[in-house]
Amino acid sequence: xxxxxxxxxxxxxxxxxxxxxxxxxxxxxxxxxxxxxxxxxxxxxxxxxxxxxxxxxxxxxxxxxxxxxxxxxxxxxxxxxxxxxxxxxxxxxxxxxxxxxxxxxxxxxxxxxxxxxxxxxxxxxxxxxxxxxxxxxxxxxxxxxxxxxxxxxxxxxxxxxxxxxxxxxxxxxxxx
Numbered sequence: 001x002x003x004x005x006x007x008x009x010x011x012x013x014x015x016x017x018x019x020x021x022x023x024x025x026x027x028x029x030x031x032x033x034x035x036x037x038x039x040x041x042x043x044x045x046x047x048x049x050x051x052x053x054x055x056x057x058x059x060x061x062x063x064x065x066x067x068x069x070x071x072x073x074x075x076x077x078x079x080x081x082x083x084x085x086x087x088x089x090x091x092x093x094x095x096x097x098x099x100x101x102x103x104x105x106x107x108x109x110x111x112x113x114x115x116x117x118x119x120x121x122x123x124x125x126x127x128x129x130x131x132x133x134x135x136x137x138x139x140x141x142x143x144x145x146x147x148x149x150x151x152x153x154x155x156x157x158x159x160x161x162x163x164x165x166x167x168x169x170x171x172x173x174x175x176x
Contacts, residue, residue, distance in 0.1 A: 019044075021091035023082065024069070031072045031081060035091065039068035048090065055084055129164050136161035 025032040038044045045065040052061045057076025063069070074081055086093050115128040126134075140157035142148075152160075 018089050018091050021085075021093060023093075026078050028078070029073060029075070031074065031078050033070040033072070033085075033091070035068045035070070037068075038065075040065055041068075045070075051088075051090070055081065055088075057081055129167065133161045133165035136164065 019035050019037045021033050021035045023031060024034045035044075042065045045063045048070070049061060049063055052058055052070070052072070057074045058072055058081065059075055060073045062071040062073075064071075072081065082093060085091050111128060118131060119127055136157045139152070140154035140161065143152075143154040143157065
């Protein structure tokens with residue numbers, strides 16, 4: 001007969017998962033961690049400041065509760081330090097930029113879809129870069145005509161339009 005192990009906690013106390021963290025920057029001697037859910041939580045960062053120096057290889061720690069970041073200066077293998085944080089239960093880690101890459105991928109797919117639709121409608125005469133060029137050029141011309149110099153100046157809109165046009169043409173040129 002098997003017995004179930006029941007864990008009981010006093011009323012009012014809850015068991016929390018460690019917060020999600022990701023590595024926003026890493027070099028041979030520095031690691032910057034971001035903890036988005038703990039922004040402006042000075043109590044969390046104070047308790048963390050007491051625990052982190054005990055980790056082997058960590059030389060110094062700088063914390064910024066306002067931005068939710070921790071900067072570690074270390075003399076050890078950065079992957080080992082990150083693994084130590086995860087094992088100790090300080091944070092939950094995913095790959096350093098999986099959330100961002102996923103978002104960037106969705107945004108890129110949306111713009112690619114608009115680009116394809118624009119090419120279909122214009123019978124391959126106009127793409128998204130070309131449309132941005134025309135729109136910015138028209139806005140610059142409109143500002144010249146109206147004498148409105150409080151928005152983006154006409155010369156800046158023209159410069160942006162030219163840069164977008166040239167960059168979109170570079171991508172569309174066949175490779176020799």
